[in-house]
Amino acid sequence: MTADNRYGRYRHQILLRDFGEAAQQKLLDARVLVVGAGGLGCAALQYLVAAGAGTIGIADDDTVHLTNLHRQVLYGTNDIGYPKAKRAARRLKQLNPDIEIQVHPLRLTPQNTLGIIGSYDIIVDGTDNHGSKYMINDACVLTGKPFIFGAVSESEGQLAVFNAVTNGSFSANYRDVFPYQWPYDKEAGCNETGVIGVLTGIIGCMQGNEVIKVITHTGNPLVNRLVTFNALTGRMHEFSIQAGTETRKLIPADAKEFMQARYEMPCTNDDSNFIELPAGEFQRLINRNDITVIDVRENPGPTRVEFQHIHIPFGRLKESLPTIKGDTIITFCEKGILSLKAALLLKEAFQNGKKIYSLRHGINNWNNTNNFA
Amino acid sequence: MEIIAFGRLADMIENKEINLEGVTTTDQLRQKLQVRFPFLSGIRYAIAVNNKILPGNAFLEQNDRIALLPPYSGG
Numbered sequence: 001m002t003a004d005n006r007y008g009r010y011r012h013q014i015l016l017r018d019f020g021e022a023a024q025q026k027l028l029d030a031r032v033l034v035v036g037a038g039g040l041g042c043a044a045l046q047y048l049v050a051a052g053a054g055t056i057g058i059a060d061d062d063t064v065h066l067t068n069l070h071r072q073v074l075y076g077t078n079d080i081g082y083p084k085a086k087r088a089a090r091r092l093k094q095l096n097p098d099i100e101i102q103v104h105p106l107r108l109t110p111q112n113t114l115g116i117i118g119s120y121d122i123i124v125d126g127t128d129n130h131g132s133k134y135m136i137n138d139a140c141v142l143t144g145k146p147f148i149f150g151a152v153s154e155s156e157g158q159l160a161v162f163n164a165v166t167n168g169s170f171s172a173n174y175r176d177v178f179p180y181q182w183p184y185d186k187e188a189g190c191n192e193t194g195v196i197g198v199l200t201g202i203i204g205c206m207q208g209n210e211v212i213k214v215i216t217h218t219g220n221p222l223v224n225r226l227v228t229f230n231a232l233t234g235r236m237h238e239f240s241i242q243a244g245t246e247t248r249k250l251i252p253a254d255a256k257e258f259m260q261a262r263y264e265m266p267c268t269n270d271d272s273n274f275i276e277l278p279a280g281e282f283q284r285l286i287n288r289n290d291i292t293v294i295d296v297r298e299n300p301g302p303t304r305v306e307f308q309h310i311h312i313p314f315g316r317l318k319e320s321l322p323t324i325k326g327d328t329i330i331t332f333c334e335k336g337i338l339s340l341k342a343a344l345l346l347k348e349a350f351q352n353g354k355k356i357y358s359l360r361h362g363i364n365n366w367n368n369t370n371n372f373a
Numbered sequence: 374m375e376i377i378a379f380g381r382l383a384d385m386i387e388n389k390e391i392n393l394e395g396v397t398t399t400d401q402l403r404q405k406l407q408v409r410f411p412f413l414s415g416i417r418y419a420i421a422v423n424n425k426i427l428p429g430n431a432f433l434e435q436n437d438r439i440a441l442l443p444p445y446s447g448g
Contacts, residue, residue, distance in 0.1 A: 040448045128448035153445035156380050177419050177426055178444045195447050226426065228379060228442070237379075239421045239440065244428040 009096070010052050023216035024052060030215045033057040033120035035108055035136055037084040039071035039197065040150045041126025043204025044211070046074065048124075049092045051212055055100040056092070057120055060085040061107035071197035108132065110259045113139045122214060124148045124207055134181045135263035137162060137174035138251045142258055146214050149174060150207045155196050155232040157203035160241070161210050161222045171223045172241040175250050180361070181263065182276075199231040249364070252337065260314075262341045275343050276360040277330060283366075285330065285357075292326035295363075296342040297333045303363055314342050321349050332359035332366075374433065378441040382418060385410060386441070400430040402439065418443045 007014055010024050032053045034041045037060040048056060064072070064079040064087060072084075079087045085105040092101055104116055113135060117123055123145050127133055133151065140147035140163045147162040162173040206229075213219040226239045252258040277285070285291050286307045293309035300311060309332075312320045329346060331339040336359055343358035350356065359366060374393050378386040391409055396402050399420045407413045419426050421440040422433065433439070 036448050038448045126448050128446065130444065130446045133446065151445035152447040153380050156445065158445050176428060178417060179428070182417060193447060200448070238424065240425045
């Protein structure tokens with residue numbers, strides 16, 4: 001193909017000052033993964049394909065529902081019941097057959113995420129739940145990929161470029177704004193929250209715009225900045241964010257720890273399900289003698305643990321159930337990730353027979369808090 | 374101090390009188406808000422001071438503009 005033909009489709013963006021053929025070529029060489037082909041994903045995908053992002057992955061395990069159609073504009077009534085990733089790919093191929101579309105008709109989990117995002121340069125957030133946003137954020141931090149975050153609720157959206165390299169270091173990520181994931185998705189309403197369809201399109205298009213800027217090094221991407229847009233008032237707000245020195249400690253240390261982390265959380269409005277114990281509360285409870293404290297780390301390591309406890313590695317927890325005595329059990333580990341998983345396992349095993357807690361943010365955090373006290 | 378709230382927090386907090394007497398840090402602000410609006414115990418939110426989202430506890434001054442930002446999860 002001659003350069004004229006190759007670039008013909010993109011002529012009007014190549015004509016832009018500061019863009020040109022070099023930027024277009026960067027875009028054509030780029031590999032972009034869009035996680036979630038819903039309201040945000042549909043909008044971002046269309047413009048990325050149109051603009052010539054050369055290879056685009058679509059990860060989504062869902063099928064098209066009638067209630068999606070007011071905002072997920074890649075699908076029509078005839079697509080209802082079919083897999084979103086495949087239907088989106090088919091439509092996008094019609095829009096621009098030169099783009100390579102890779103379909104991942106599956107749900108990203110801690111087990112498969114690193115493998116899938118590994119082959120892409122930049123990751124776009126089109127997900128619809130807190131757990132996925134934390135999981136993809138953490139995976140992007142672990143693999144050093146920029147994460148184009150977007151989220152909506154009712155009439156308002158949020159947008160940011162996380163974990164991009166700027167001045168030789170990585171910019172702020174999602175955990176610099178909202179450090180901790182809560183064990184239960186109480187806030188979200190879990191798909192029962194209404195949303196203005198056009199708003200998902202606006203935020204999704206803005207995400208597409210950020211992708212193009214990051215890839216082509218044009219303009220000022222929303223690095224270390226979070227933008228909100230309200231569709232009803234038409235107002236935008238911008239906030240600065242900074243990469244915190246403590247944030248990295250909230251993220252699994254490596255691939256192995258990531259794969260054991262629990263991100264998917266059940267929907268509930270029941271407060272009794274909140275089982276993560278803040279450090280101060282833990283301090284109050286360990287002084288009582290009717291509490292069983294369990295260290296669930298595989299290898300406890302050198303961390304100072306100066307209170308009475310037993311050690312049952314997470315891997316042996318199931319077989320050790322009969323040996324666990326007491327009505328109140330608190331699990332702990334280094335960072336509070338594995339212990340939360342253990343607490344949920346125990347809660348399921350003992351049903352409502354015992355009170356189960358996990359020490360929030362782990363023993364390291366508790367030790368630090370104690371030192372300050 | 375001026376407080377603006379986003380998302381669902383806006384409906385719940387807007388136009389309500391909030392007494393901020395004695396509040397000099399963001400942690401104190403959180404405590405004060407939680408007493409005034411008990412539903413906040415079930416909601417996470419970030420605090421921005423003068424358009425800057427701050428991690429951890431931070432000092433507040435009389436003329437600061439505070440924003441309360443809940444996380445959104447929809448897509």
